[in-house]
Amino acid sequence: MDEFLRWYFSRRPVLASTLGAEGYDHTLGDFSAAAFAEREREEARWLARLEAGETGDPIDRDLVISQLRGAVALAEWPDWRRDPAVYLSAVFTALFTPFQHRLRPEPELVAAAISRLAEVPGVLAACRANLDPELAAPLIVRRGLGQARTGRAFLTETVPGMVGDPDLRARLAEAAEPAAAAFDELVAFLDGFRCGGTWRMGERLYSRLLRERELLGYGAAELHEKGRAAWDELDGRMREVAVRVSGSPDWRAAMETLMDDHPGTLEGMRAEYEAETRRAREFVRERDLVTFPEGEECLVLPSAVYSRPVVAVAHYLAPPPLSSSRTGVFFVPYTPDHFTPEQVRQRLRTNSRAQMPSIAVHEAYPGHHWHLATLAANPHPVRKVFRTPYFTEGWGLYVEKLLHEQGYFGTPATELAHLDFRIFRAARIVVDTALHCGDMTTEEAETFMATKASLSPGTAQGEVSRYCAWPTQAPSYLTGAIEIERIRASYTGSLKSFHDRIAGSGGLPTGLAERALNGGGTPAG
Incomplete structure (x- = not known):
């Protein structure tokens, strides 16, 4: 595992x-086609090597194998x-996250x-x-274009603005100018880029990822039916709660x-x-539901400028698990600067006071902060590196x-808001x-999300764009939560344990x- 991680x-x-x-931390890596x-x-060679061996911790081994099988499938x-975000996200993450985490002195970071x-x-x-x-699909390229347009301001203003020392800040801003010019060039390129690919992954590959990377025992068709059944069951429960809210079953x-x-x-x-984050922490502590990691802290900050065009919901930045830090960031979903007052109002409406506790x-x-701060203490390095949203996002919904x-x-x-997030x-x-799987257009999907859940049309559009760009991720929340609930039902120890x-695993x-x-069990075949 050590050799593999290197x-x-x-x-x-x-x-x-x-x-x-x-x-x-001094390089972005090689992004050439040859690389x-x-x-x-x-990756194919590593997969063959690990599948042929039986040494080491069997869960560690099977975790890495599942990740490699997913990578080989996605080849x-x-x-x-297909996606400009592969390059853009690397740049944004590399330049923003170190200043957010601050694991080293500022001169070294600069x-x-x-x-x-x-x-x-x-x-x-x-x-x-x-x-x-x-x-490449036009929808995905447009999504990347929106993110690329934030590049110049991000490099020349946002990142230098995170530096306290004036001289270091000036040096960083000066060094950013050629990179900002490269972003300008990319914006012009993407704006004129004509493409005719599809963002639809197709049922065969989608199902393969569910089975081989996520280790679920079913594919896309069965997952779809599970989603419909869950929606119907939650719809019934919400009708009952809505009567207590407004006197009508219209939730x-x-x-x-x-x-x-x-x-x-x-x-x-x-x-x-x-304030709500502090209240949640105190409630969990009073009920003794978990053991809190020593030194953990959760900051609540505005979302990063570069993420605002593509992320319309709250999200979380974990503490670096291979470091001693236990400080994470709960990012509140600010809108891009160009949003109209009505668009800002719609964003605030989807973060209403009834919804904030969930x-x-x-x-x-x-949820994420407690889990990932706890995970950072796990003694198995590969478990700090590889994690699936089918557990991490499933965990977040499970704890709701x-x-x-x-x-x-x-x-x-x-x-009702809690149930609304679940539906x-x-x-x-x-x-x-x-x-x-080709059964729904983006317009139909946006309508579905705006009428089958309490999303504004603008938020629904952003959600559907995300699903097109990130296949299999969106189902991870409820799918993982149901699996964790199933496992808990057969556990004989205390809730806290x-x-x-x-x-912690x-x-x-x-x-x-x-x-x-x-306790481990036997490795998968």
């Missing part, structure tokens, strides 16, 4: 440094030929950033060279009314989320239900599988998480 990090230095590995092709060949769906800035023109040139007009109308009670500004939204629980306590059971959502309004995740299963053990595919909870 190879893995050498091919992904941005990820390595984000995880807290030392020695990778991507060679990495695909190496026929090369994102580096020196590393300047070294990486020098490589940005080459990375963006590789993006222009590698995008294939026959594979959509009840949620529309509840969403009118929201903070008045984006900063007001952030401040209220910060979101704070999911993102912070005992847990805190409902514990009485955290103490009013009919917050209970939203059921709708995601339905839409994501239907989109990628269940949480500490299964979440990593962010494993749920079948491996169940084996880890029960």
Whole structure:
């Protein structure tokens, strides 16, 4: 595993440094077509080697095998030929995250950033060279274009603005100018790029990823039906709760009314989320539901400028698990600067006061922040590196239900909002599988999300764009939560020990998480 991780990090230095590995923070890596092709060949060789061996921890081995099987499957769906985000996200992450985490003195951070800035023109040139007009889809390219347009301000204003020392700040801003010019060039390129590919993955590859990477025992068609069944069951429950909220079983109308009670500004939204995060932590501590990692802290901050065009919901940045830090960031979903007052109002409505308790629980306590701060203490390095959203996002939704059971959502309004988030995740299963299996258009998907969950039309559009760009991720929330609930039902220990053990074992595919909870078991064939 150590040898594998050294190879893995050498091919992904941005990820390595984000995880807290030392020695990778001065480079972005090789984004040439030759490098991507060679990495695909190496992944196939590593998979064959690990499948042939039986040494080491069997869960570690099966975790890496599942990730490699997913990578080998995706070689026929090369994102580096399809999606500008492969290149943009690497640049944004490499330059933003170190200053957010601050694991090293500021002069060292600036020196590393300047070294990486020098490589940005080459990375963006590789993006222009590698995008294939026959594979890239217009929707995905437009999504990348929106993100690329934030590049100049991000490099010349946002990143230098995170530096305290005036001289270092000036040096960084000066070094950013050639990289910013490269972003200008990429924006012009993407704006004129004509392509005719599809974002639809297709049922065969989608199902293969579910079975081989996520280790689920079923494919896209069955997952789709599970989503529809879950939606129907939740719809019935929400009708009952809606009567207590508004006197009518129309839960959509009840949620529309509840969403009118929201903070008045984006900063007001952030401040209220910060207060709700503190309340969630205290509730979990009082109920003794988990063991808190020593030194953990969750900051509540505005979302990064570069992420605002493509991420319309709250999200979380974990502490680097290969470091000693236990500080994570709950990012509140600010809007891009160009949004109209009505678009800002719609964003505030989808972060209403009835919804905030569920979101704070999911993102912070005992959701992502608690889980990933706990995971960072796991003694198995590969479990700190590889985690699947089918556990991590499943965990976030599982703990929402847990805190409902514990009485955290103490009013009919917050209970209805809690159920609304769950039915939203059921709708995601339905839409994501239907989109990628060719059973739904983007317009139909947007309508579904706006009418089967309480999303504004603008938020629904952003959600569907995300599903098109990130197949199989959207179903992970409810699918993983149901699996974790199933595992808990057969566990004979205390609730706290269940949480500490299964979440502390990593962010494993749920079948491996169940084996880890029960002492390891035998490796999969």
